[in-house]
Amino acid sequence: MSRPQTLAYLNDARFAQPPARTTPRVVVASSGLHAFTSRLSSLGKLSGEEVELLRGLGRFPRSHAPGTEIGAEATPGMARIVVAGWACRQRVLGDGRRQILNFILPGDVIGKLERPELPCGDSFVALTQLVTADASALVKAITSGDPAYRGLARAARLLAQHETALMHDQIVRLGRQTAYERMLHLMLELHARLQLAGLASEDEFAMPLTQDVLSDCLGLSVVHVNRTLQQIRRDRLLHIGAGQVRILDLTLMQTVADWSLVAIAPNANVSRGRASMA
Amino acid sequence: MSRPQTLAYLNDARFAQPPARTTPRVVVASSGLHAFTSRLSSLGKLSGEEVELLRGLGRFPRSHAPGTEIGAEATPGMARIVVAGWACRQRVLGDGRRQILNFILPGDVIGKLERPELPCGDSFVALTQLVTADASALVKAITSGDPAYRGLARAARLLAQHETALMHDQIVRLGRQTAYERMLHLMLELHARLQLAGLASEDEFAMPLTQDVLSDCLGLSVVHVNRTLQQIRRDRLLHIGAGQVRILDLTLMQTVADWSLVAIAPNANVSRGRASMA
DNA sequence: CGATCAGTTGAAGGCTATCAAAGACTGTGG
DNA sequence: CCACAGTCTTTGATAGCCTTCAACTGATCG
Secondary structure, three states: OOOOOOOOOOOOHHHOOOOOOOOHHHHHHHOHHHHHHHHHHHOOOOOHHHHHHHHOHHHOOEEEOOOOEEOOOOOOOOOEEEEEOOEEEEEEOOOOOEEEEEEEOOOOEEOOOOOOOOOOOOEEEEOOOEEEEEOHHHHHHHHHOOHHHHHHHHHHHHHHHHHHHHHHHHHHHHHHOOHHHHHHHHHHHHHHHHHHOOOEOOOEEEOOOOHHHHHHHHOOOHHHHHHHHHHHHHOOOEEEEOOEEEEOOHHHHHHHOOOOOOOOOOOOOOOOOHHHOO | OOOOOOOOOOOOHHHOOOOOOOOHHHHHHHOHHHHHHHHHHHOOOOOHHHHHHHHOHHHOOEEEOOOOEEOOOOOOOOOEEEEEOOEEEEEEOOOOOEEEEEEEOOOOEEOOOOOOOOOOOOEEEEOOOEEEEEOHHHHHHHHHOOHHHHHHHHHHHHHHHHHHHHHHHHHHHHHHOOHHHHHHHHHHHHHHHHHHOOOEOOOEEEOOOOHHHHHHHHOOOHHHHHHHHHHHHHOOOEEEEOOEEEEOOHHHHHHHHOOOOOOOOOOOOOOOOHHHOO
């Protein structure tokens, strides 16, 4: 019938700056890195030295093509912060089945702040054009135990806690929600996280995900993802297409998806329980 | 036909010492606490002071009845270490659906070493008679940033990393494995973890889980868990019953369940990839 | 011994997967 | 500029894994 309600324009300019190697400072100022530092500092007071360290992070930007694996090289203590673009952490089974463990958005850190990274079969993959910056200085500061970086260490712990909560959400989605609920719940998560990163308005955000990627995240088949999205459109909960998502009925979405799970807000001021709903 | 192949004897003496308030030292010496300390020290060198702190942990044991929620009281910085018995972390949806996020075995810590705990709807529930001990001293030591406890902090990070890997396993199970595979994979995980805690032999371990509990962990219905278990018995992969599990064909189990996921061994000597299988 | 709980079994149906093929858009090369 | 391949989306038909409902068996317990 009509033209396909495309979700993905992987090379769309919205999702990544140009190679950026030439103008690192612009990239730094514009998005993911700033989101990260402001998020960290909202988690607790940071000393001047700590802020200084954060400021120095964006210095070695690097671009990754969609579909590329990230971090295969500097495995030991490697950590990179996503400046622009989307990535995911995934695992592939022996027969090719893939499960996406979580999505990694601008301002998120790859490689886990707190670990030397263990060979467990997970891998990081760029979903769009991706720009990352070296964050190994952060890891060093945090794991050093240097009291000068205590605030940073604490902030990193809170960040890890948030990430864990997101993973719990993912488990609940996969284990006990229907396809319809899963999709809505994931959209709510993405919206909340992107808002936190300053990349979403009140009711709209760019989402460069293929239905294929969505299916591997939500544990569904591509076909069923397609049909679920259509149902969601028909129900006028979301307006999805062209790599863009607009929320049409937030309250209903939250109710249907049982959105009472994570507390995302850094200051924990935003209460989000069942109590606040009709 | 024959008598039911019972999995659960929740009050079975094997799964928890008597109240233990009277003989704390015995409990301490016997199981979960020792497993925890030896696990931590295998993760890296600990100073005398740190070992001393660990030694002092078992001092305020406490017993929880099956089905009881744990930690509702001392929420702020609470942390308890499981000395004996099984528990789980779960989340309940608005309409009553339950998802178990992970199982907590002797030697595991409740309340997350590294966090002030956030109100995110998760709760800890005792699955058997449970004995826990106060571990808030550990949390204090780790979050203090005191350089005297650097080794402890590092060990805790590695522990958290392991826990994260287990959660990734859970996501993959729920998202991309069949009921049959999920069950086998979970059994392999439990076996490995119990072995690490000294609570399982080469091919056998006690498992005090109801089929109902298993279903809420694996995202299945009770009925289907029952049928899946029967199939596994017929295929002579596992001998399950009376709260006891015996592994009959480890290699086949690992192949079927795609057991190549977490590296559990504390010293990371145990390679466990697809490569090592037929 | 009735009540309760865990396990088992059968039947019916639904949610979701698989297979197959056709539109739509993008980028490439002739 | 158009043909062509490739990727993503959409649609229809069929099948299957798993759920739900209901009932029954054993075992435990007061």
